[in-house]
Amino acid sequence: MNGVTAVLHKELTNYFQSPIAYFIVAVFLLGTGYFFIDHVFLRGSASMDTTLQSMGILLIIVVPAISMRLFSSEYSGRTIELLMTLPLRKWEIVLGKYLGAFIIFLIMTLTTCINLIPLVLYGNPDILNIISGYVGFILLGMACIAIGQLFSSLTENQIIAALMTWPVLLGFWFVGKFKSFQQTAWLRSLSDYLSFSGHYGDFLRGLIRSEGVIFFLAVTTIALILNTAYIRGRR
């Protein structure tokens, strides 16, 4: 695990030494702030579920901006030659990088909790529902970052990495909508099962279902395993 913490530490320093992390957090905060004001103050709803629903879509747009540089910048900066020849196991590189991006995402998520203050002060929100929503949001973020990191490992061009990640994440988000067009039962249940918005919707309704938790963790694990296999195969 020593290798993981070394890579993680390097990643975090790298994020905070450049303006990227601050910029992404700022954009995300602005977006969530807008949704919060719109849903809570303008529509008078003392709950976070509609804000969290919008935050999910915003997350899918923002995640590629966090993940696109994870491997692409190592390729273009030729530092991949260093990482691959230091005494680091390939999974340590993948996990260290992933945790670095995940911590940035967690910081981003924590900053949105500022919205809860007026909600608790002036309303009577369902706290358990909010907790369940945030658990879903974090699980959704975990899966999205892992997919973004996988695509980042496929190209040295950060923009191409982001352009590959967006359609895939949007595909996972909207795949549930295709359910009504499917004739065969297994295709219907497959599009339902693969739907990010479907599983996330359960969390927003206050349901922490093992199916949803396992789904997001499985997507994360599969993406990280493919990522490790790919960089090992590059040799």
Next chain:
Amino acid sequence: MSNQPTLISVDSVTKRYGSKEIIHNISFDVKKGEIVGFLGPNGAGKTTTMRMISGFTAPTTGRVFVAGHDMSHDNYEGAKKIGYLPEHPPLYEVLKVRRYLQFISKVKRIKRSRVNSELDRVITACRLEAVTEKEIYKLSKGYRQRVGLAQALLGDPDVLLLDEPTAGLDPGQIQETREVIRTFGQDHAVLLSTHILPEVTLICQRIAIINEGRILAVDSPEALQSASDKTNNVSIELSGDHYKLEEAIRATDGVKGVKFAPDKNKEMYFQVDCHVESRDGIESELARVITTHGALHSLSRQKPTLENVFLKYISDGTQPKEIIQ
């Protein structure tokens, strides 16, 4: 040297990218206490070979061992024994020099109690004292190269792989860097790639000449020079009748070419450059012929320079694009 353990062993290695074969069945060893120069023109396959030894890429066929660890399959254990400076120093631009070296120390599992002294050691050896708190993107090319060298030296690895370590340095820095490598090479194994000829003669005990993915020769600079005396020239100072002497020398068996240059200060005196075959005894034959037709003042057989040797070895294929004297 022969009883020292082999730390780098390249055994019948071939590298193919698609259908293109970049490295063709190469083999060589580097022992502890040895500095071996990997010499070849640009595009000869030096970097690809370095990358295979470092474990960055795997050979298509054949095997690479570093300190007994097979690098062809999994380079994790072998990587603990290697300090590697790639062709382009792999630096994280936004990190400060000290922070970057701390990251490398952590990955190399240098004990916490030793980290600071180890950092100070490489910072001093690579003359980085003035820039330790500077971000890497602010550094000049020479400093960047030295930060790359410092990361390779961290942890005192058994094997040092240096791909063109003096590229981008000024003459003073080149000398300092060579001194660092020479000192390090005394009890480690160093493989150093370069296309700068004086570099190998100055610091390497052995040279591996590579061209178009093939190792053409591996030996000490002296052995390569003496084995390559086919290009020998004989320098002669003589006096007498120009035409008679030139005719006689040209007629001597084994002489391939003669060039007479008159001595400006003395009449009938000449400087003669004679291109001869490699076999022994030509000097005495020339001396006999010259003394028959005139007076011989000096005669010496010149050894080929390393540049001649290098050119001879690679002239069967492509001529080198760039050789820096």
